[in-house]
Amino acid sequence: MSHTTPAIRAEGLRKSYGATRALDGLDLTVRAGTVFGLLGPNGAGKTTAVRVLATLLRPDSGRASVAGYDVLAQADRVRTRIGLTGQYASVDELLTGRENLLMFGRLYGLDAAGADERARSLLERFDLVGAADRRADGYSGGMRRRLDLAVSLIQEPGVLFLDEPTTGLDPRSRLQVWESVRALTASGTTVLLTTQYLEEADQLADAVAVIDHGRVIAEGTPDALKSQVGGDRLDVVVRDPADLAATARLLGDAVSAPASVHREEQRVSVPAEDRMEALTRAVRALDGSGLRVEDVGVRRPSLDEVFLGLTGSTATDHENDRERTQEVSR
């Protein structure tokens, strides 16, 4: 395999469940040794894509290769080269951390001594030595995820699939998982990571593809994507919904940019190219305006705004659309 051969290549993958198109002509190319982020809202087709690439699901049409092997014709070989960590940690809860690693090590084809050695080094690497002989059902969410990650690394896979590795984790555990993923790339593993969080893709990925309705709608480096979307945002939450319009006018004038109003959250949002300057101006304008403010904050653009930038509709709008359609069909 030459260095130009991509670690993952998917061409025109399609998969339908009844009338729902989970994958609708998905194309992907992931360079070897990089972290690739697959970004999209719930139901965009991220998990379906991972399941096809990890040989768990047959696509209706299209083709894909992982580590140089065809996922359909050479599934057995693909399985000797990949690791998979799903959305829910699928470690054996009744076994201890060490027993999990030993069992999966044997199933991966290591002999007893090899599995033992591998378990020892992975426990150390994932900071689980102290908990090694405790049952996994007593682990915290972050520890369980780390054990799951350790299991998926037993055979030192060339390609690792991480399907929403930090969903449901507290911030500290999330940081630990990120740390582990960064360490992986240093060892040359290719990582395909799915996430709903722009920040996560930004932190970890060399390249990102945004997918929606089962196809890629944008691709590039996280920076390129962000510049396409716009920079940070400044949010103001008001106490009285009646103040929303006045607040929007005030803030729009203060930063000289259009303000968007999110009625349900009683929130007004404006672009904040320079974080400090925008914050200072906004607070100055609000002070003495008589508007009662609950909260002010500056944040990175959310996935919603990426979507707004890319498709003109937000990720939550998609969900609302769906709800509305259901209501109509009722």
Place this chain on the structure above:
Amino acid sequence: MTATAVPERNRPRSGGGLPPLQLTRGQRLRKTGTDTLVLTRRNFRHMVRDPFEPIIAITMPLVVVLLFGYVFGDVMAPPGTENYREFLVPAMLTMVMLYGIGGTASGIARDTARDVMSRFRSMPMSPVALLSARALADMARACLEVALLLLVGFAMGWRFEDGAGNALAAVGVLLLFRLALVWLGVLMGLVLPTADSVSMVVYPLTFPLSMLSTSFIPSTAMPDWLAPVTEWNPISMVVTATRDLFGNPSLPSDAWPAENALLMAVVVPVALMLLVTPLAVRRFRRISR
């Protein structure tokens, strides 16, 4: 690029003897064997660490037998049986074999839940080892249960009266029955959506089934329309065959299945296995493809 062009330097270099990329038929068979043993060991650990189900499965029949043997015995004993407790022990053994189906089905349901199964299937392991390990662990458990209950039987005054050879044959009949139920349980575990739904189905089904047999009362004590159901109930066949082989008191019955109990206790489980095993394997292939 041909598949053979993949250089070995891309394989992990660490020690531990990872298998070659492509296995020969013999190597694959050996891998299935070791995978089965690895998973069997895990199944034993599960039984020990989450013993609720195995304990219920063995104590329910025990409680029934103790109740019938020591509390209601005088009223329930069919006329002509001198030792009702000896009469009960084969029924208790059969009942425990029957209740084991819950453990089999819920174990398979847990192993084939989507997230767990995804991990197994993304690995270069033999998926069928999940089924063979389940069968192996559950049969080992059945042997242990039989041994334990025979000891309890001894304590209750039960004896085998017809020689060690026939007693072993009786144990064989029980284990054959259990083996057929293992495969029925595998099929149920693959069909039912969750491990929780298994227990909701299994006990309400198995308890009446064991009562509507000649385990505790003769079919003549049943309403006329129910008597044939009782006589043809496979549980009755296994219980009667076991009683005969142990030389324990049995029920006087001129029903055909009772007179040919041993034959039926072999034929029915074998037929059941021939029916459900291909269905289970086909169903498993569908979800593990």
